[in-house]
Amino acid sequence: MTTQGFTTCLWFDGEAEAAADYYLSVFKDGRILRTGRYTEAGPGPAGSVLVVEFEINGQRFVALNGGPEFHFTEAVSFQIHCSDEQEADYYYDTLTGDGGQESACGWVKDRFGLSWQVIPPGAIELISDEDPGRAARATAAMLRMKKLDVAEMRRAADAG
Incomplete structure (x- = not known):
């Protein structure tokens, strides 16, 4: 190579x-x-x-x-690991604008049908928490979301 x-x-x-x-x-x-x-x-x-x-x-x-x-399918996507909420909002809003569309769990399709997952800081850490109960509660909250809301995921994780 x-x-x-x-x-x-x-x-x-x-x-x-x-x-x-x-x-x-x-x-x-x-x-x-x-x-x-x-x-x-x-x-x-x-x-x-x-x-x-x-x-x-x-x-x-x-x-x-x-x-x-x-044609593109959701079987392949690109992850955008964002440095802060403002950056996550920018990518989410920009990629769903002008003919794009929301999906689930932070995934969006751009106007060409290509899938992206917009990941705000802290989301991956919450769903992979070493405490299985916290991880499960954060994941359950995430599964109900379109745009990832890390504050809500954190509240759910801490609710146990």
Whole structure:
């Protein structure tokens, strides 16, 4: 394996360039690395975008205009470990805005259908508490939530 590690390839139906631009607007530490275009060999129209390689927070992605055959599912998602509640609110609100949607337990789908889990600080620690009763109560509270509310999870954990 090269020192570049892994690159995540995201399959789109003609929206690769718009998706890359969108993700760069959501995540401020990002850049376009390269845009590749179809040639006369096809299968897309010559000159149209085939791939956009981009980077967000040091993670490499390729947005591929692969066609309508495949779609995103919740079976794969990206976790965003936030440094504070304000950052968690930003990502949750931004990713659900403009056609995105809420799911459960902090998961959201962005407007392209890609799933993300927005994790505020303290959430993982609560559901993995070394006291099984605290962890169970925090987890039970989390399972009733769409957007994670760490204060409510903490109250539930402490209620035992």
